[in-house]
Amino acid sequence: MTNSHINAVARASPGVKIGNSSFKIPVISRPVHKYRILIKNVVHRNSPRTKVVCYDPKIIAVEDSTLWLEIKEDIRTLLDNLYTENFGHRVYTLKDFTLRYFASGTSLDDYNSTATFGNIWNETIKNTGLCITDKAVKIRTLEITAFVNYPVISATADQEDSDEEFAGKSTRKSAKRKAASSTLGTSVNPDNLRSKRIAVSGPGFYLTNITPTNVTETAYMSYKTECIISEKNVRWIRSEAMQIYVEQEKIGSGKTKEAFKIRINNSDDLYAGKRFYYIGDGSFTVSKEDNDKHLHDELLRQKVAQKGLEKFNNEIRSNKINAYDIRIADTFLLTVIGGEDDSLTWIVDPLQESFTVIKLSGTNEAGNNVDLMGMTCDAFAHFSLYDSSETCVFVDIQGIQGKSKIGGRTQHGNTLTLFDLMAHSEKKQMGLGDKGIDGIKEFKEQHQCNAICKQLQLPETGAVSNNSAGKATNIDHNSTVQSKGNNGSNDE
Numbered sequence: 416m417t418n419s420h421i422n423a424v425a426r427a428s429p430g431v432k433i434g435n436s437s438f439k440i441p442v443i444s445r446p447v448h449k450y451r452i453l454i455k456n457v458v459h460r461n462s463p464r465t466k467v468v469c470y471d472p473k474i475i476a477v478e479d480s481t482l483w484l485e486i487k488e489d490i491r492t493l494l495d496n497l498y499t500e501n502f503g504h505r506v507y508t509l510k511d512f513t514l515r516y517f518a519s520g521t522s523l524d525d526y527n528s529t530a531t532f533g534n535i536w537n538e539t540i541k542n543t544g545l546c547i548t549d550k551a552v553k554i555r556t557l558e559i560t561a562f563v564n565y566p567v568i569s570a571t572a573d574q575e576d577s578d579e580e581f582a583g584k585s586t587r588k589s590a591k592r593k594a595a596s597s598t599l600g601t602s603v604n605p606d607n608l609r610s611k612r613i614a615v616s617g618p619g620f621y622l623t624n625i626t627p628t629n630v631t632e633t634a635y636m637s638y639k640t641e642c643i644i645s646e647k648n649v650r651w652i653r654s655e656a657m658q659i660y661v662e663q664e665k666i667g668s669g670k671t672k673e674a675f676k677i678r679i680n681n682s683d684d685l686y687a688g689k690r691f692y693y694i695g696d697g698s699f700t701v702s703k704e705d706n707d708k709h710l711h712d713e714l715l716r717q718k719v720a721q722k723g724l725e726k727f728n729n730e731i732r733s734n735k736i737n738a739y740d741i742r743i744a745d746t747f748l749l750t751v752i753g754g755e756d757d758s759l760t761w762i763v764d765p766l767q768e769s770f771t772v773i774k775l776s777g778t779n780e781a782g783n784n785v786d787l788m789g790m791t792c793d794a795f796a797h798f799s800l801y802d803s804s805e806t807c808v809f810v811d812i813q814g815i816q817g818k819s820k821i822g823g824r825t826q827h828g829n830t831l832t833l834f835d836l837m838a839h840s841e842k843k844q845m846g847l848g849d850k851g852i853d854g855i856k857e858f859k860e861q862h863q864c865n866a867i868c869k870q871l872q873l874p875e876t877g878a879v880s881n882n883s884a885g886k887a888t889n890i891d892h893n894s895t896v897q898s899k900g901n902n903g904s905n906d907e
């Protein structure tokens with residue numbers, strides 16, 4: 416890459432790629448047929464006569480080479496967004512809905528996932544008048560109806576397809592009787608009611624000590640540090656030296672850190688690198704050593720949280736609990752080697768498209784959110800308390816909402832990427848903001864269990880004496896769950 420090209424890239428607006436003028440890619444033209452899929456109607460499969468009033472017909476643009484699997488995945492995302500927003504119900508997999516021709520009611524589920532839209536279109540127009548109207552053929556539009564497995568009915572209830580059901584003639588009384596409440600976020604899948612609680616991972620899973628790193632000076636500009644946590648050890652893995660480009664203008668700043676845009680080597684991938692400018696000691700200058708130490712703490716904290724979150728997400732998915740997808744960004748450190756800024760460190764993760772940060776809870780106040788995203792974060796905080804045998808709890812939960820692409824159009828998805836998590840831990844091992852046992856106690860007093868906590872069978876936080884915070888052995892996880900208000904023993 417020439418210097419002038421690097422300069423051009425540096426000057427370009429974010430996201431704009433500078434073409435290399437000496438190359439011209441030959442264009443091979445091939446006729447592409449474009450079609451539209453019109454999802455004309457959405458039906459609650461287990462309550463077909465209830466009109467889904469919130470639904471506006473949606474169109475997905477496809478080509479003859481588009482895979483049926485891809486199309487179904489787009490439709491799933493669309494249905495997932497619709498049902499999450501309006502009914503607090505997740506459409507997690509392709510098995511959670513079925514598709515039929517709008518005109519005939521014939522199932523589209525027999526088409527193989529590897530079929531292309533071209534294959535399906537050719538099959539469809541053979542049966543003009545049955546599966547599709549002449550008008551729809553003319554405007555190359557496939558009109559379909561989506562049936563979503565909702566409301567949730569118990570596994571024993573009859574879930575067989577029937578043409579009667581499609582025609583909306585069946586009363587399906589048994590299904591109705593067994594249908595769970597459709598109030599946002601409160602629907603309980605009866606399959607979730609298990610007799611066994613989740614096995615506790617214990618304090619070792621959450622609390623680890625930071626191993627000091629030795630800085631070795633090299634001729635390169637920067638190195639990358641990754642953190643890997645095993646059962647009892649923390650390993651800090653340092654990369655070979657690499658060139659990084661940090662934009663001078665910061666792209667944002669929070670209460671304690673400011674963020675910069677970073678590129679690594681010659682890749683066009685963009686990262687956000689954050690470093691401290693304030694650590695709560697009254698001074699607005701932070702030494703490189705303090706910055707580096709606190710960023711190591713933070714990386715470790717993110718990795719510990721990631722481990723807990725993996726377990727949380729597994730429980731959510733395997734028990735089909737309606738919850739938001741929460742994840743933690745893949746984070747690492749970059750440290751400058753040599754020159755004036757030697758040892759300057761940033762904590763780095765992939766730059767998110769959106770900068771809108773959603774705050775779900777504070778350091779000193781547990782969240783009591785009522786929407787699915789917030790409830791999931793609150794339940795995760797409670798889960799971390801439970802799963803660590805009450806030695807640790809994640810607080811200050813905030814994140815950036817992810818986006819999903821449907822037929823080339825971007826819309827919001829049901830994913831929240833968390834960052835800058837803080838934690839309170841028994842032995843104050845979680846770095847900045849860790850208020851120790853007092854913080855844990857505060858969380859327990861403030862947290863109110865929501866539908867997700869209940870489906871995970873987490874014991875209510877008010878149910879155990881505050882004095883036992885941190886003394887894992889004193890907590891009986893099978894003790895009778897009492898409501899907060901009735902537990903007078905909380906007062907000290």
Ligand SMILES: [Zn+2]
Pocket residue numbers: 793794797862863864865868869873875876
């Ligand atoms: Zn709870």
